[in-house]
Amino acid sequence: MxxxxxxxxxxxxxxxxxxxxxTTNGCSDSGLKLVDYNVYPLEKIYQGDIVAFAFWLENKGSSTAGNVKVDFFDTPGFDVTRLECQENPSGGKECNLGEILSEEGCLGEMRQVKTELRARGSGDNTVSFAVIYNYxxxxxxxxxxxxxxxxxxxxxxxxxxxxxxxxxxxxxxxxxxxxxxxxxxxxxxxxxxxxxxxxxxxxxxxxxxxxxxxxxxxxxxxxxxxxxxxxxxxxxxxxxxxxxxxxxxxxxxxxxxxxxxxxxxxxxxxxxxxxxxxxxxxxxxxxxxxxxxxxxxxx
Structure with a gap:
């Protein structure tokens, strides 16, 4: 052939x-990267308190990230009360961001995600979320x-x-x-x-x-x-x-x-x-x- x-x-x-x-011009094999990841408060949380997550997803690779989703799939001890994607509000535990573009020099687009959870359990509880995308x-x-x-x-x-x-x-x-x-x-x-x-x-x-x-x-x-x-x-x-x-x-x-x-x-x-x-x-x-x-x- x-x-x-x-x-x-x-x-x-x-x-x-x-x-x-x-690594060249900011390019990275991370693909979508969590940037400015903030959680507050981290300590002295009581039943009924609101805990907030805020972070950005930045495309550091050389491809467009498609069908991007953030899914708070496991939140024991908490109820998700608010989940918001930049310019793409969403209810429930899953947020759809669509495409996050890659640009020349891998200075790609950034999209913000914010969520609020209300504590209802007790003791140690681990919140898990997934970032899912096509590349x-x-x-x-x-x-x-x-x-x-x-x-x-x-x-x-x-x-x-x-x-x-x-x-x-x-x-x-x-x-x-x-x-x-x-x-x-x-x-x-x-x-x-x-x-x-x-x-x-x-x-x-x-x-x-x-x-x-x-x-x-x-x-x-x-x-x-x-x-x-x-x-x-x-x-x-x-x-x-x-x-x-x-x-x-x-x-x-x-x-x-x-x-x-x-x-x-x-x-x-x-x-x-x-x-x-x-x-x-x-x-x-x-x-x-x-x-x-x-x-x-x-x-």
Whole structure:
């Protein structure tokens, strides 16, 4: 399968080349981040008192957060009396914020959430709320493909990833390499036309960012190949669907073992070298839980 990866692929190579764990212009893998989290009062709470939560959700990743919800799903010892989202008032325990946009430099939109709870229980009680939203991710690995038996083969791999709480890692271990500077320990990496190899792909969460727990559900997981194709008699955890490879089974996050596929660089590339690559595009629902414990006094 010969598939040219167009502007999106090239743009990501230019924008996100290098390591994916760096922070640039305020970007972060937190996705939606709790900002200015305030709870009051925290102490000397009595039955009948009102406890207030106020915080902002800021989009620090590189995708629009869609279908954003805040759900005070577990409030033992308290009744939710008021829940308000900025410009989107809501009743009950769940608040819908719609979309929170990402902007250039990851200086994304911010939305405020306020709630009031009235204490009715006694002793220690833990209030739990979840932040739930949809997000998009993209990861790529690009490299040079050289004519077989060419002299002075060389290349620099490019690794790129969007910012968000879920990462896809494409292991570049299959690339041929040569040390070009012993003192600096620098290498050059590439593949040859017709070369057969196995690619390993892992999916992981980028970090818990202080929440009590998190949950991820992956969808629309698609792999594009550029000047590569699956080996007909090889092993692969993906199947061909139109222009893409899609997983045969649902994906757990984190993956317990890598998703594997035997691939081959195209034969007879028709020139000295070309740029090949692997790009993974995916959507996911992500949620995290924040908890706050109070002691309610009876007198």
């Amino acid at each position: 010969r598939k040219l990866i167009l502007l999106g692929f090239l743009g990501l190579v230019l924008l996100f080349s290098g390591c994916d764990n760096q 998009h991710g993209n990861s790529l690995l690009s490299f040079g493909i050289w004519e077989k038996n060419s002299k002075n083969q060389y290349g620099n791999k490019r690794i790129g990833s969007t910012y968000g709480p879920v990462k896809v890692e494409i292991n570049p271990g299959f690339l041929m390499s040569r040390i070009v500077d012993d003192r600096k320990q620098t290498t050059t990496e590439w593949v040859e036309e017709g070369q057969r190899f196995t690619v390993n792909i892992n999916v992981r969460e980028s970090g818990n960012f202080g929440q009590s727990s998190s949950k991820t559900s992956i969808s629309n997981f698609k792999v594009k190949l550029n000047y590569l194709e699956p080996i007909a008699d090889g092993k692969c955890d993906f199947i061909l669907s139109g222009e893409y490879l899609v997983p045969k089974e649902s994906i757990e996050v984190p993956t317990k073992k890598p998703l594997k596929c035997d691939l081959k660089a195209n034969d007879n590339i028709g020139q000295e070298w070309i740029t090949g690559g692997i790009e993974v595009d995916y959507d996911y629902e992500y949620s995290f839980v924040k908890q706050q414990t109070f002691k309610i006094n009876t007198e």
